[in-house]
Amino acid sequence: MPSVDIVIPCYNQGGFLPDSVGSVLGQQVDDLRILIVDNASTDGSAEVARQLASGDGRIELLLRSTNQGPHASFNAGVDWARSDYFLILCADDILAPGCLARAVNALQRHKEASFAFGGQLIWEADAPCPAMASANDDASCSVVGAEEFVGIFSLPHRPVGTGSILVRTTAQKQAGHYRPELYYTDDLEMLMRLAALGGAVRIDAIQGVRRRHGANISAANWGNWQRELREVWAAYASFFAHEGSALPWGPPLERKIRTNVANRAYWSAVSHRMRGLKAESVELMAFSRSLDPAATIIPPFAYWLRVENVGAFVTRRLREILAQRKPAHPRGPRDGSVPQKA
Template identity: 45%
Template structure:
């Protein structure tokens, strides 16, 4: 059996496929299987995928005659996986040298952990990537208990895994099940909450994935803080009403997530007012919807937890230079 299964969903990203596959070849994993899942691309993706598969027997193809959507590809990958470890790598992204080796080494060292993730580098399309850095297979790492990971996710009101790529134990992925089709932008976030509900996760202090920023990114559709708040709320609601419903602190954690999202929306609305940006009322209404008391009592606790919030707010005010000088005097 192969050590790792790597699924690569693709739609009209033929121009990225070679770089994506090449980054897989530069990993410290010898025993791999690769599945390219094409969602009825209209560019040259299929021809490129067939050429790659013809040159490497480890590459399998799933070439759909019609576009069934990204979740169909993700869930086909979940069903296909059978090796020790599993990862979904979107074809417009790629891996830094040694990323998979670091993740597998971390999970081997921590058999109680179900998932390994690291930092994500977001790179403008066409920008020159940094030099390859294989680094060490034992980068600094932190093991989160599942409970602490869930609580931190709720306290911050967001996905703690900054990019879409994480290496998981295949057996645990089978227990976690399929990605939810009703979460077009935060399906991965909800999935990582499921993993945390089942046990610890490992955070690696190293860039583990590189995401290209271009106009066709799925995340490009989500254009502002308000839309991301709404998408994140949907992930929390889906998790705590479904997979995480039976957790002992499910109700309290969901309340914590709602409060965090409300507080962020409130202070983003304040910053939009100071900068003269649109969207103030969307943010304000959202903050009050999730936490009605914020209509009367500003969420000062959130502001105090954000060490630099007051300085950033002050920088938006008239006379900001004098204010900053007064604040920094001994």
């Protein structure tokens, strides 16, 4: 069985750390190492990490005395890795049962691919852990070419479990370190770099569980589509300014993706306007115009031809709009007060 290295960066996630580590130790991988990198937590995470390491010799520790930022933890893990495969798992997330064996088998079958990915579930704060199917090594998989994968994030897409992606360590070493200037979308940009080295394997199974709570790094983007799309474009701009610029399909794909993101921002602006969110709509339209001025002159209807399962996507968005526009109390509050705008 190939060897696997797992890096678990941690900052003030001591309460979640045992679940994260436990989900790794429960995988069907004989040759396994775990490195917990604590970034000078103030909640006792380091002591939790020590206790976990004292009970299992496969766990190593890197306990920092000063907070060096998340990218220092990611990059320390990249430098530490020496096994056949490598994965970064945030301390508040968990791996799905059997996911490592599925990913290893997929990469063993598809030697050209740089990494394997699947779907993810969201675990909302204070809710029970979502139910997951039992381990299944026979999940179907398919190869996704580099050009196709790089374009995934520019359009609405099936969930990509970015926190449970298994990478060939040789590919990770070649791709290098995470770029600290990309605070929110550093993982997306890294996946583009890895994809450019050999494509990917999509596994038709849930590979990880992302725990969503108020302290997530990405929490500032939740529900803020203008910021979300700006951060996604920042990842693309970084990739195409570096590794992507040398690829034969890089420049034409960059133009296509620029149009996709601009069109996505345009229709998001329309959606926000329909919900009465005028300020957000104006910001989104301005961002769309900054990427593609033509999009705000002629409505980009062709965008919908590029959206996967467009009927289901539009229906879902219309339901969300109607739900937001429908008054919570059609006849007014029982106490006679004036309802406030959301």
